[in-house]
Amino acid sequence: MSDLQRLMMEPTDHHAQALFAGLSDISISQDIPVEGEITIPMRSHIREFDSSTLNESVQNTIMRDLKAVGKKFMHVLYPRKSNTLLRDWDLWGPLILCVTLALMLQRSSVDSEKDGGPQFAEVFVIVWFGAVTITLNSKLLGGNISFFQSLCVLGYCILPLTVAMLVCRLVLLAEQGPINFMVRLFVVIVMFTWSIVASTAFLADSQPPNRKALAIYPVFLFYFVISWMILTFTPQ
Amino acid sequence: MAAADELAFHEFEEASNLLAETPDAVTTSGSGQLTPQGHVAVAVDSGGSYGAEEEVEESDKTALLQEKQQPGFWTFGYYQSFFDVDTCQVLDRIKGSLLPRPGHNFVRHRLRNRPDLYGPFWICATLAFVLAVTGNLTLVLAQRRDPSIHYSPQFHKVTVAGVTIYCYVWLVPLALWGFLRWRKRVRERVGPYTFLETVCVYGYSLFVFIPTVVLWLIPVPWLQWLFGALALALSAASLVFALWPVVREDTRLVAAVLLSTVVLLHALLATGCKFYFFQPLPLEPLAPPPQATSLPLNLLPPPTPRSQVT
Numbered sequence: 001m002s003d004l005q006r007l008m009m010e011p012t013d014h015h016a017q018a019l020f021a022g023l024s025d026i027s028i029s030q031d032i033p034v035e036g037e038i039t040i041p042m043r044s045h046i047r048e049f050d051s052s053t054l055n056e057s058v059q060n061t062i063m064r065d066l067k068a069v070g071k072k073f074m075h076v077l078y079p080r081k082s083n084t085l086l087r088d089w090d091l092w093g094p095l096i097l098c099v100t101l102a103l104m105l106q107r108s109s110v111d112s113e114k115d116g117g118p119q120f121a122e123v124f125v126i127v128w129f130g131a132v133t134i135t136l137n138s139k140l141l142g143g144n145i146s147f148f149q150s151l152c153v154l155g156y157c158i159l160p161l162t163v164a165m166l167v168c169r170l171v172l173l174a175e176q177g178p179i180n181f182m183v184r185l186f187v188v189i190v191m192f193t194w195s196i197v198a199s200t201a202f203l204a205d206s207q208p209p210n211r212k213a214l215a216i217y218p219v220f221l222f223y224f225v226i227s228w229m230i231l232t233f234t235p236q
Numbered sequence: 237m238a239a240a241d242e243l244a245f246h247e248f249e250e251a252s253n254l255l256a257e258t259p260d261a262v263t264t265s266g267s268g269q270l271t272p273q274g275h276v277a278v279a280v281d282s283g284g285s286y287g288a289e290e291e292v293e294e295s296d297k298t299a300l301l302q303e304k305q306q307p308g309f310w311t312f313g314y315y316q317s318f319f320d321v322d323t324c325q326v327l328d329r330i331k332g333s334l335l336p337r338p339g340h341n342f343v344r345h346r347l348r349n350r351p352d353l354y355g356p357f358w359i360c361a362t363l364a365f366v367l368a369v370t371g372n373l374t375l376v377l378a379q380r381r382d383p384s385i386h387y388s389p390q391f392h393k394v395t396v397a398g399v400t401i402y403c404y405v406w407l408v409p410l411a412l413w414g415f416l417r418w419r420k421r422v423r424e425r426v427g428p429y430t431f432l433e434t435v436c437v438y439g440y441s442l443f444v445f446i447p448t449v450v451l452w453l454i455p456v457p458w459l460q461w462l463f464g465a466l467a468l469a470l471s472a473a474s475l476v477f478a479l480w481p482v483v484r485e486d487t488r489l490v491a492a493v494l495l496s497t498v499v500l501l502h503a504l505l506a507t508g509c510k511f512y513f514f515q516p517l518p519l520e521p522l523a524p525p526p527q528a529t530s531l532p533l534n535l536l537p538p539p540t541p542r543s544q545v546t
Contacts, residue, residue, distance in 0.1 A: 117389040139312075140319040141354070210322040214354060221362060228369055232389040 069093045076156045079198040085156060086149050086202065094155020097162050098127045104165050105229055117233060126229075130222045131155060138207065138215045145206035154219070157199040161223065164191035165230050172235055184231060192227040196220060318353040318432065326355055333440035336474035341481055342440070343433050351432040356439020360405050363442055364397040366449050371513030373453055378515065393513060404505055405442065409434035412479075412498070419486055428482060437478045441471045445506065452514055460510070468506050472499045 053061065069092050075084050102123035107116040118126070135150040143150075168184045199219050207215045307313040332346035343349070372390055379385045409431065416428040429437075448467035452460050476495055483491045 116391065118391040122391065137319075137354070137358075140316050142316070142319075210324070213323045214321070214326060218358060218361075221358075221365065225365055229389070229391075232372065234387065234389065 065090075065092060069096070072156055073159055076159050076198050079201040085153055086145070089149045089152035091148070091152060091155065094131075094152065094158070097155060097158045098124060101127070101158065101162050101165055101226075104169060105233055118229060123229065126225065127155075127158065130225070134218045134222055137218055138203070141207065141211050141215055143203075143207045143215060145203065150203065153199055153202045154222070157195045157202075157223075158226065160191040160194040160198070161188075161226050161230060164188050164227075165233070168230060168233065169235075172233075188227050188231045192223055195223045199223075318351070320350070321352040321354055326352070329355055329436075329440055330443050333443055333474045334470065336470065336477045338477055340477070342437055342474060342478040343429055344481075347433060347436055349433075351430070351436040353432070353435070356405055356435050359439050359443050359446070360401045361398075363446055363449070364401045365394065366446055367397040367401075367509055367513050368394040370449050370453055374455075374514050377453070377455060397509075397513070400505075400509075401442070404501075405435060405438050408501060409438050412494075415494070416482060419490065437475060441474045441478075441502075444470045445509075449509075452510070457516065460514075464506060464510060468503055471506075472502050475499070475502065 068088065068090060072085055072090075072093055075082060102120045105118055105123050106120040107118070131151050131154040134154060135147055138145065138150060139147065164187050167187050171180060171183055171187075174180060196219065200216055203219065204212055204216065307317075329346050329352075332340070332342055336342070340346075343351075368390075371393055375385070375387055375390065379387045413429065413431045413434045420428055444467045448463050451463045454460065475498055479495065479498065483494055486494075
């Protein structure tokens with residue numbers, strides 16, 4: 001450093017050569033070899049990643065996605081303040097749940113057209129358009145959650161109600177009667193509360209504080225309608 | 237005199253500043269009204285004559301405000317301006333529609349020229365679902381009295397309810413707004429309501445039907461008609477009180493016809509919903525006669541049509 005200081009204090013032309021000579025003296029090329037290729041590390045990393053997912057077996061791909069979906073199911077069943085649902089959103093889980101629910105809820109084709117329960121398409125439309133409407137509502141009210149994150153959360157929180165549907169179908173195999181109905185009512189109410197609690201835990205933080213109730217009420221209405229469809233399901 | 241002039245000068249300056257500032261509070265909701273802008277124009281004129289530099293500032297500010305409050309209808313911000321309400325404001329508006337007072341104009345006092353779409357949309361959605369659900373529940377109650385009634389979820393009624401209510405809350409205000417604008421030339425003082433304000437009035441006036449529909453579960457006919465009449469009276473009163481200031485400047489005939497049409501349409505909606513979604517229950521269950529079960533059902537005339545004639 002003393003060399004540099006000496007050089008700085010003498011800024012004249014005839015010392016130009018001396019300047020460069022001094023620089024070569026203090027160059028650090030002797031310590032660290034500055035040579036080799038300059039590659040951007042990320043690009044090579046991504047190339048490796050791509051080739052690895054292309055070459056892996058189909059089972060690996062499917063299992064990885066299924067594990068991600070299963071992890072999110074666990075987060076819904078035991079709602080904690082975690083960001084997994086929001087950060088790594090995916091729509092596989094909601095699709096699986098919606099299709100399962102619609103398949104179980106649809107009325108058989110021998111029913112009369114007018115008076116029965118919902119068709120497959122009706123359940124599908126209610127679930128997806130309901131979720132889209134609630135998401136648009138929360139964004140219009142000024143929430144800072146992205147469109148697909150909100151769809152993901154609402155879709156995954158149908159899981160308790162799908163479980164309720166399964167339980168109801170099993171209970172309906174037994175004899176009908178008021179006890180049967182009471183059991184189904186209790187199960188549906190518990191699962192409905194679970195759905196609301198789970199989705200509120202994820203969605204409430206993204207709303208401005210003086211509009212939280214305005215954003216949560218449509219979620220309540222949405223799960224109430226689905227619970228009503230589950231409760232009034234009568235096998236033919 | 238100089239002191240009085242100075243006082244007067246300061247007053248106008250503050251007032252014009254206040255008037256120039258209040259558009260921030262009123263018009264950033266983007267209701268697209270003409271009257272607040274008219275107020276702003278008046279403030280600029282009166283403030284501008286009292287100082288050159290203030291005139292430039294205020295005209296710049298109002299120009300900016302006018303640019304800011306008109307986002308195009310293709311932007312998200314335009315629609316966000318219709319949802320610019322807080323929870324307490326929505327609850328306040330619902331309370332205002334539940335308790336209509338003759339002097340209090342719903343639009344001016346509760347909405348304060350800031351209509352929102354949240355209230356009408358979700359009140360209609362709730363009402364549609366509550367209608368379908370309680371209508372289905374009455375079928376459950378009917379089946380418990382008369383086991384020959386076949387229970388079914390009747391999911392198509394959800395669609396019918398939704399379409400009816402949403403069409404009512406959008407098409408009838410559209411017709412009303414169009415009619416009021418057409419008659420605008422007769423009125424000088426009070427401008428007509430914007431389309432959104434009319435939708436708001438109708439949407440919030442339907443709120444009183446939600447608890448009424450739930451109360452219609454009680455299977456006592458005269459009580460059902462009493463609740464229905466009460467709800468219709470409250471709802472129609474809030475509509476009439478909201479429309480009266482706009483309509484009273486018109487000729488008597490037009491005002492009377494308009495208000496009675498509004499009330500009649502509202503009554504049609506209420507009674508239509510009552511008859512379509514709520515079938516009258518059968519009479520008190522007969523003591524289950526053991527010999528009736530031995531006869532095949534298709535030989536006995538079904539008891540329900542006869543019991544419906546009450």
